[in-house]
Amino acid sequence: MVAAHPFDVDTAVEAIGESRYTASVSDRWSLVGGHANGGYALAICLQALRAESAYPDPVAVSANYLRRVEPGPAELTVEPIRQGRRLWVGQTSLIQDGREKVRVVANFADLAAASGRTEVRNAPPVLPPPEECVEVYDGRRPTPLTLADRLEFRIPERPGWTRGEPGGRLEEAFWMRFAPDDHGRIREPDTLALAVLVDMSAPPVLDLGEFGSTTIELTSHVRGVPAPGWMSCRASTRHVIDGYHDEDFEIWDASGRLVAQSRQLALLPQPKTDQGD
């Protein structure tokens, strides 16, 4: 039997009773600073929540990032808040060394059972096929950025920041999928993955010459069960104001349907940051 894909292995939680869970934060989803990517940490939280939820799909997820999540052991406590006919609502906290790192409130539903009106005033990005695009990361990335080994990003033209020439582009469109694992297998997206993939690509503010960004709050809305295959994405930052910035993200599945959207509020790097105490 072949081992599970890294995304499933590294986000697994173990129930230890009374709505408590343990998890092991892997170093395979780290950012340049060596701490865990926020989307990866959120996936662990959603695994704990989904273990208690009556429904499979995290349709509305709000994550508040309190402190950096580091590779190593973590504990999670889940509070079920409400069971409704169409929505289950719950909250969890990811704790390391007795300190709360992430707090998440999430609404779960069964999207396959959703029915009602559909009216979309938007379209997926127009992109050449993935095989005619280039990889965003070209192998010259800094070593601690293991996150870049877990995903593939294909873009028509590499943004300026990747060659040290930030061009001020704050809107990018590209293809994304999980990278093949050691056995060459692609893991297809599911709704839990969608809720966190919105926070796993390079932030557009890098093309302003910034070297990073610290998420304060991220909201993901998962809008559909994704078809297998490459996802097309739009990432954009429209308002950088006094060091705070937004970032919007859309994911369209291989069949051309919008399946996830997110917005986050984040801080540009400052000499002294609020994070890490």
Next chain:
Amino acid sequence: MVAAHPFDVDTAVEAIGESRYTASVSDRWSLVGGHANGGYALAICLQALRAESAYPDPVAVSANYLRRVEPGPAELTVEPIRQGRRLWVGQTSLIQDGREKVRVVANFADLAAASGRTEVRNAPPVLPPPEECVEVYDGRRPTPLTLADRLEFRIPERPGWTRGEPGGRLEEAFWMRFAPDDHGRIREPDTLALAVLVDMSAPPVLDLGEFGSTTIELTSHVRGVPAPGWMSCRASTRHVIDGYHDEDFEIWDASGRLVAQSRQLALLPQPKTDQGD
């Protein structure tokens, strides 16, 4: 001494010790169904949070609407989560008759003290001055909609739904301010008001012929301390999918700066709804 403005009177909370508060939900901010507008209920929550916060401005607010808020007494419990150098994070629940109605996690900061880069790739809506626009609500609204008496909306042309002819416009731009109180005074916006004004106007889906919308989750990001005067706004819904829809909202202050943005996920009315159990 003249009494305070209805927004301040009706959102006031009273501390009863141990991070607990009481409030009285007024019937002056009700929707057609007679229950309280979600933005108004959120304002009460933010008053309780701000009473405990070290900083004045709710920069990132996520509200989960669990059940309808009804006029009458309410209790709130506040949990301070984290005090940082730039952000205070806290959570509150609004409870009526022992049942949790709204759960809010909010990040507060001091926006007047914020400094850092500014780069905006967006512009306020282009609108004729308020005095050349018409009121969205023209007096023929249903009686229970007291919310419409608390605010003024000025729009170049009334949307089709206001005359029973929905035109499928899912993006509107208009002016907004608090309505004059009984003494003719205008209450100017502040950052707490901005965080909830994003949810106090008619939803764009009314122009699809829908008669309402039930918010599941609302995230507000307050991006600046507003100048006094009319605010210009954009409300848009881009994705109605299987009965779920998003709604984005922008508020620009009288000096032309983006001061708030929000997104919510909501449900169109269905014969049997998830709300109200």
